[in-house]
Amino acid sequence: MIALFSLLVWLYLFFAHGRFWRSTPELPPAAPDACPDVDIVVPARDEAHTIGPVIASLLGQDYRGKCRVILVDDNSTDGTAALAGTAENLTVITLQSKPAEWSGKLWALSQGVAASHAPVLLFTDADIAHDPRHLSSLVAKLLESRADMVSEMVRLNCASLAERALVPAFVYFFQMLYPFSRVNDPTSSVAAAAGGTVLIRREALQRIGGIEAIKNCLIDDVALATSVKKAGAIFLGHSGLAASIRPYANIADLWQMIARTAFTQLRYSTALLALTLLGLTVVWLVPAAAILFMRGWPFAFGLVAFGLSVISYMPTLARYGRNRLWALALPLIALFYMAATVGSALNYWRGQGARWKSRAYGSG
Numbered sequence: 001m002i003a004l005f006s007l008l009v010w011l012y013l014f015f016a017h018g019r020f021w022r023s024t025p026e027l028p029p030a031a032p033d034a035c036p037d038v039d040i041v042v043p044a045r046d047e048a049h050t051i052g053p054v055i056a057s058l059l060g061q062d063y064r065g066k067c068r069v070i071l072v073d074d075n076s077t078d079g080t081a082a083l084a085g086t087a088e089n090l091t092v093i094t095l096q097s098k099p100a101e102w103s104g105k106l107w108a109l110s111q112g113v114a115a116s117h118a119p120v121l122l123f124t125d126a127d128i129a130h131d132p133r134h135l136s137s138l139v140a141k142l143l144e145s146r147a148d149m150v151s152e153m154v155r156l157n158c159a160s161l162a163e164r165a166l167v168p169a170f171v172y173f174f175q176m177l178y179p180f181s182r183v184n185d186p187t188s189s190v191a192a193a194a195g196g197t198v199l200i201r202r203e204a205l206q207r208i209g210g211i212e213a214i215k216n217c218l219i220d221d222v223a224l225a226t227s228v229k230k231a232g233a234i235f236l237g238h239s240g241l242a243a244s245i246r247p248y249a250n251i252a253d254l255w256q257m258i259a260r261t262a263f264t265q266l267r268y269s270t271a272l273l274a275l276t277l278l279g280l281t282v283v284w285l286v287p288a289a290a291i292l293f294m295r296g297w298p299f300a301f302g303l304v305a306f307g308l309s310v311i312s313y314m315p316t317l318a319r320y321g322r323n324r325l326w327a328l329a330l331p332l333i334a335l336f337y338m339a340a341t342v343g344s345a346l347n348y349w350r351g352q353g354a355r356w357k358s359r360a361y362g363s364g
Helices: 002-016 051-059 104-114 134-145 161-177 202-207 220-229 251-265 270-293 296-319 324-349
Strands: 038-044 067-074 090-095 120-124 128-130 149-155 197-201 234-244 354-356 359-361
Touching (some): 002 270, 002 296, 038 051, 051 067, 067 104, 090 104, 120 202, 134 149, 197 220, 251 324, 296 324
Parallel strands (some): 067 090, 149 234
Antiparallel strands (some): 128 234, 354 359
């Protein structure tokens, strides 16, 4: 019976899938014993609305070592570089072109790395604001764990109705796809990172061939983590010291965010798309359908499966301060993400590919 199979899947997910649902660990504030030099590379393209407070937060880091901010302005047309301001430890690089084989963000990162000298590099997005303690805490974790790379899922905006409905689920699904405990386990092959905050040792980046090794990867954070973990330890956690200030005011904005790379994640494979939709149906839609339309044991199986899904969502909802009743909407939320994934595939098949900041990638 499909309802029983769904329950068995949920028993595995809840009890044996790296306890992904616990929404841990979170990087605590800390001061490192040593403070190596750090160069902070910020790729930016048309980020006039966010770049000022972002750069100010980076320049205001309470870090005992030497740190420098390198802003790489990637062909912006809205005055991003000028709005970043000026400071003694701020370097602004303005790009005028991009090689065809590179993704825009990675080309900008590579140019920032080329202009850097420090043994430790922090890659962070142009929409992430940082607590003054953030850099010290990242370095403390890097040194204490003896990892090659430390990354964080920063806190995302959760103010609009669309964000309240869909953003916690985005984080929850990411945890399900890449259980953090397995990412942090050196014996596990699971590797992932969150591109908003990536602290990496220069020697580790050089070992994998630099940014050039992943130059055309749209899901660059996971690609970087996968490369680094082949020969070193990585850490992925949640951040209480950094937050995205990019708003997603309506559902269309979040649809575009998901559709941009969803089919890329599936390697543009129709077979993987079909298997993914089938799997998501079993996990999210079958329990709800069993509760609504079945009786007897199928109803009971669906009820238990749905109960496990609701319980598993609670820690993420608590992290974002959302009402627990949002867990009851998980099947509908999952249906939205499924539809956006199909939309991503349709874009690819129509030759539109992924789009970001007026650039198109990976069209069919």
